[in-house]
Amino acid sequence: MLAAIATLIVDTIATGYFQRAHAKNTSAAVGYVEASDSEQAHGGHSHGVSAVIVSSFSDDGAKLIRHRVISQVLELGIIVHSVIIGMSLGASENASTIKPLVVALTFHQFFEGIGLGGCIVQARFRLKSVLMMALFFSLTLPVGVVIGIGISSAYDENSPRALIVEGLLSAAAAGILNYMALVDLLAEDFMNPRVQNNGRLQVIINISLLVGTALMSMLAVWA
Known part of the structure; x- marks a missing residue:
């Protein structure tokens, strides 16, 4: 619970920070567009088109920021887990x-990688950032294995400590992943207007969610 609350705080603070930075850039773009409009002879028509372009840019930028924070x-x-x-x-x-x-x-790891990869694609990071995130995801499990092997001689997994x-650590990872799954991933997909306006699609995604949950629970028997 504390990990989920901490994730909420980090999520909102990071999103707010990036949105404020984006708002400054958008304001600068609006000023530039208005200055350009004043120099043109088309008057109101040109200004209206420019306003629509800036508004569209602002909406796309806000969505992009959200996807980047989520990823x-x-x-x-995932790294902690x-x-x-x-x-x-x-x-x-x-x-x-x-x-x-x-x-x-x-x-x-395969299914976690698919989920993370989808978020990274939506975030539209630069190639360097994508490669860095993929590298971290790929190496964290092997690094954990190496650490486990190194401490196995002095490590008693049944000791109180x-x-x-x-x-x-498991509770922290579970809180982060549960928050991300329910608030940032599933909620966005389930509340999508395309889903809300299609009863058949709603049934399909709800059944898919239950089936996926059951399959991951079966994996937990061995993991």
Whole structure:
């Protein structure tokens, strides 16, 4: 719960900061357009067209900012979560536990990667930023495995301290990911006018949500 609240605070502060910065740029663009309009002989017609262009630019910019904040906060939650499960895998010494865990984590990371990749595409980052985010996502689980292997000799996963630390980190990751899934991802898709105006589509996406939840719950049996 605290992690979800903290994510809400970070989400709103980051969005507000980027929107204020974008508003300054938009104001500068409006001033430039109005100055250009005053120099033209077309009068009101030109000004009206320019106002529509600036308004469209502002709306697109606000959506882009929102997508970028969502993708970055989601990346943070996935990184924390991946390191934790990587450490658990690396510290495991029982082969019968490791094999099903690897299979479960493979599917788990695959679906997380699809979700994160979709957010990154919508955010329209530069190529350098995309490569950096993809690199972090790809390396966090192996890094967690290496850390788990390194501490396995001195690490007792059943000790009170280890259970407390693992529980706190898992709860933090769960809070971040649950908030992102419900508030920033599912809510936006489910409240989309295209979905709201199509009863059949609403049924399909709700069934898809329940099926996906069931499948991920089945993976949790092994993970």
